[in-house]
Amino acid sequence: MPRAVPVVFIATLAACAQAPGFDDAWPQAAGPHASWCVPEAHAPTAWSVARHENILWRCPLPNSGQGGIAVVGDRIYLTTFPEQAVDGPRRSNRVLGHAIDRATGRIVWSRELAGGRASPQMYAFSDSTSWSPIASHARVWFFNSSGVMACFDRDGGEVWRREFRTQPDQYPFNRQCEPIAVGEHLVTIEPIAKGDARYDAARDDWNYLHAVDRATGRVAWISEDPCTFYCTPVLGPRGILIGRGGPHDVPEKPVGLSMIDPKNGKRVWAFEPQDDGGWEALYALHSDARYAYWFRNGRVQSHVVLDASTGVLVREQPLGEYADVLRFDPATLVPTKLVNADIRRLPDPVHPLAAGEQLHVHPQWHTNLVAGGYHWFLCTTNNRRNGLALPGHSGPAYSLGRVDVETGRVEYMELPVGVDTAGEPKYGKPLRTKTVDARGVEIADEDRSRTDGWEIDSFFPTPVVIGKHLYITTMLGTVYVVDITAEDLDQRALVAVNDLGPLGDCWSMSGPSAADGVLYHRNARELVAIGNRK
Numbered sequence: 001m002p003r004a005v006p007v008v009f010i011a012t013l014a015a016c017a018q019a020p021g022f023d024d025a026w027p028q029a030a031g032p033h034a035s036w037c038v039p040e041a042h043a044p045t046a047w048s049v050a051r052h053e054n055i056l057w058r059c060p061l062p063n064s065g066q067g068g069i070a071v072v073g074d075r076i077y078l079t080t081f082p083e084q085a086v087d088g089p090r091r092s093n094r095v096l097g098h099a100i101d102r103a104t105g106r107i108v109w110s111r112e113l114a115g116g117r118a119s120p121q122m123y124a125f126s127d128s129t130s131w132s133p134i135a136s137h138a139r140v141w142f143f144n145s146s147g148v149m150a151c152f153d154r155d156g157g158e159v160w161r162r163e164f165r166t167q168p169d170q171y172p173f174n175r176q177c178e179p180i181a182v183g184e185h186l187v188t189i190e191p192i193a194k195g196d197a198r199y200d201a202a203r204d205d206w207n208y209l210h211a212v213d214r215a216t217g218r219v220a221w222i223s224e225d226p227c228t229f230y231c232t233p234v235l236g237p238r239g240i241l242i243g244r245g246g247p248h249d250v251p252e253k254p255v256g257l258s259m260i261d262p263k264n265g266k267r268v269w270a271f272e273p274q275d276d277g278g279w280e281a282l283y284a285l286h287s288d289a290r291y292a293y294w295f296r297n298g299r300v301q302s303h304v305v306l307d308a309s310t311g312v313l314v315r316e317q318p319l320g321e322y323a324d325v326l327r328f329d330p331a332t333l334v335p336t337k338l339v340n341a342d343i344r345r346l347p348d349p350v351h352p353l354a355a356g357e358q359l360h361v362h363p364q365w366h367t368n369l370v371a372g373g374y375h376w377f378l379c380t381t382n383n384r385r386n387g388l389a390l391p392g393h394s395g396p397a398y399s400l401g402r403v404d405v406e407t408g409r410v411e412y413m414e415l416p417v418g419v420d421t422a423g424e425p426k427y428g429k430p431l432r433t434k435t436v437d438a439r440g441v442e443i444a445d446e447d448r449s450r451t452d453g454w455e456i457d458s459f460f461p462t463p464v465v466i467g468k469h470l471y472i473t474t475m476l477g478t479v480y481v482v483d484i485t486a487e488d489l490d491q492r493a494l495v496a497v498n499d500l501g502p503l504g505d506c507w508s509m510s511g512p513s514a515a516d517g518v519l520y521h522r523n524a525r526e527l528v529a530i531g532n533r534k
């Protein structure tokens with residue numbers, strides 16, 4: 001049985017959820033509250049970049065980038081790789097931080113951050129540009145997850161620069177975590193510097209939260225517990241939830257979750273499963289005032305709910321039993337709803353199962369978010385990574401799932417994989433896309449980046465909630481908008497399916513930001529401002 005390791009609980013002030021100077025617009029990838037949810041905001045729900053519908057302006061970018069978009073005052077901040085030579089290598093450790101005029105979409109200035117280890121460009125599992133900027137009215141902090149961060153003033157003058165250790169070469173370049181602005185600190189995930197008093201050679205490649213003073217660039221605290229580079233820690237009312245466990249022999253032990261006090265990095269509680277069966281910290285680790293949430297990808301795939309104050313297990317329930325499943329015929333688009341279905345017994349009309357095989361649920365990494373009383377997530381499709389599951393593959397195909405956090409009701413709805421330039425949804429078929437920059441130069445280092453991302457379990461960007469709508473972006477540049485207040489997960493819940501460019505010729509691994517009723521989003525070629533044209 002899993003066990004919780006309690007310590008003296010330190011109350012986290014509500015003020016920690018929003019840092020001084022970070023109360024304007026969208027100052028970091030996770031929004032002004034660092035929670036990925038901005039219920040008081042509003043933004044457009046329908047647009048098409050391919051058809052130039054509800055597009056206010058478009059800003060060409062010198063290369064691709066995977067980070068989010070910071071919006072403060074009259075400025076927008078984001079990162080890309082530098083422009084690549086036609087025959088140049090498709091790997092880089094150089095990142096450009098850009099300041100963009102919010103009214104016109106014009107790049108005002110750019111600054112380079114050169115890191116250590118080079119990452120693949122447009123890698124389906126993050127790259128050097130994955131860490132998003134954080135901004136205030138007077139300062140912006142750019143990050144290169146290859147090992148450098150820097151602070152600049154509004155005019156691009158450098159205030160300070162700090163180098164840090166990045167992933168050792170024996171691990172794939174997977175830096176999906178996002179920096180978090182908390183009070184006067186910027187919180188990152190890094191191995192401990194070899195000259196630091198806490199450095200332990202036996203744990204040389206272990207990662208920990210680091211709180212960096214945003215005024216000076218000095219480390220203020222290092223978390224008591226380690227955290228894998230795979231997970232996306234999220235600030236909640238009780239602290240920052242972090243996790244350990246995952247593929248490629250990630251080293252941090254023990255496998256489990258920890259709640260960390262954002263004031264000093266101390267452990268509030270730790271949850272340590274007594275077996276290592278399917279516990280993976282490759283998700284956005286959300287919590288609220290009552291609960292902390294996780295998934296388990298074991299022989300039985302389950303949703304895990306913990307007490308947010310103590311880390312004690314509240315319940316663990318299967319994701320594949322007694323679920324409502326909504327599917328669409330790809331030719332006629334006629335829906336079929338199955339109620340209280342056992343997913344293990346269902347056929348897969350998209351990717352037929354072999355004799356003796358069965359479906360299992362594998363929540364797509366990093367696509368989860370808790371909002372409106374539900375834990376939302378996408379489902380990987382035709383994926384066989386779960387070596388603990390019975391023979392078969394993951395499903396339901398191309399589906400959005402949600403779990404009622406109180407009742408445990410589980411629902412799935414099939415989504416169109418994309419929408420073509422005529423606005424027609426495309427259901428039930430794997431798709432591919434191009435990975436080129438604005439000049440048409442090939443950028444991606446490997447072919448997996450040219451898939452739709454559903455089967456390979458790509459690191460799609462963490463979804464966001466704006467007002468009552470959930471925005472989910474996939475690697476094809478498809479953006480789903482879902483009503484989080486919908487009583488049932490069916491056609492009425494799917495508000496819109498939008499594009500960031502022509503289907504098959506668009507690539508994105510970034511989430512949107514919003515300010516003053518305008519949505520800002522990006523693909524590999526350009527940043528776009530989305531709004532109702534007057």
